[in-house]
Amino acid sequence: MDQEFWLARWQANQIGFHEGVPNALLVAHFAALGVPADGRVFVPLCGKSNDMLWLRAQGMRVVGAELSRLAVEQFFAELGLDPVVSPAGRLARFEAEHVTIFAGDIFDLDRAALGAVDAIYDRAALVALPEPMRARYAAHLVELTQAAPQLLITFEYDQTHHKGPPFSVEASEVAAHYDAGYRLDHAETRDVQGGLKGVCPAQESVWLMKRR
Numbered sequence: 428m429d430q431e432f433w434l435a436r437w438q439a440n441q442i443g444f445h446e447g448v449p450n451a452l453l454v455a456h457f458a459a460l461g462v463p464a465d466g467r468v469f470v471p472l473c474g475k476s477n478d479m480l481w482l483r484a485q486g487m488r489v490v491g492a493e494l495s496r497l498a499v500e501q502f503f504a505e506l507g508l509d510p511v512v513s514p515a516g517r518l519a520r521f522e523a524e525h526v527t528i529f530a531g532d533i534f535d536l537d538r539a540a541l542g543a544v545d546a547i548y549d550r551a552a553l554v555a556l557p558e559p560m561r562a563r564y565a566a567h568l569v570e571l572t573q574a575a576p577q578l579l580i581t582f583e584y585d586q587t588h589h590k591g592p593p594f595s596v597e598a599s600e601v602a603a604h605y606d607a608g609y610r611l612d613h614a615e616t617r618d619v620q621g622g623l624k625g626v627c628p629a630q631e632s633v634w635l636m637k638r639r
């Protein structure tokens with residue numbers, strides 16, 4: 428998936444991945460990450476996810492990274508907020524009411540711009556990327572955050588039925604990306620209601636990952 432693919436999806440408002448309510452697996456498992464009150468949570472490839480609002484409602488400060496400036500503008504506009512926008516290297520930093528979103532390519536985001544974070548929440552981020560990009564993404568995430576505790580949600584299904592995204596990411600692949608930096612706890616697997624876009628059965632898994 429190149430950048431044009433995602434930018435076109437936002438332009439055409441083809442955002443079937445966007446959930447109208449906070450993600451049930453986030454709500455069920457976030458407390459187990461043990462993020463301090465007033466913690467700073469990084470949401471990579473955040474879109475305009477309502478999960479950021481749920482995290483903020485838990486008292487968290489939220490920092491996202493999203494390629495599509497349109498998505499970022501929609502996020503703040505739908506909240507009726509007028510964010511402060513400033514340059515951050517090759518990205519633009521949008522900030523209002525305890526939410527900061529870097530608009531641009533996550534691979535252009537560095538540790539200095541991001542700042543320290545207490546946790547990562549990855550929903551539809553790792554699984555949005557094709558296989559060759561996933562290793563680069565995972566390594567970048569670890570470097571950016573110094574392996575901050577992470578709640579990761581993955582999809583598993585028979586990839587021959589659907590070319591993705593989302594892509595199927597098996598437990599062995601999660602371990603390949605993250606085992607060196609994290610202790611991995613496979614917290615839950617549940618069936619996706621209606622399968623993957625009605626095409627085939629699918630499961631979602633929740634990984635709670637703590638720094639080694």
Ligand SMILES: C[S@@+](CC[C@H](N)C(=O)[O-])C[C@H]1O[C@@H](n2cnc3c(N)ncnc32)[C@H](O)[C@@H]1O
Pocket residue numbers: 430433434444445446471472473474475476492493494495498531532533534550551552555
């Ligand atoms: C499947 S969507 C998930 C969005 C969000 N996590 C959610 O749950 O609604 C993947 C998002 O990643 C963004 N994206 C793709 N490549 C990116 C990159 N290199 N840097 C930052 N964001 C990217 C896309 O624009 C898209 O909004």
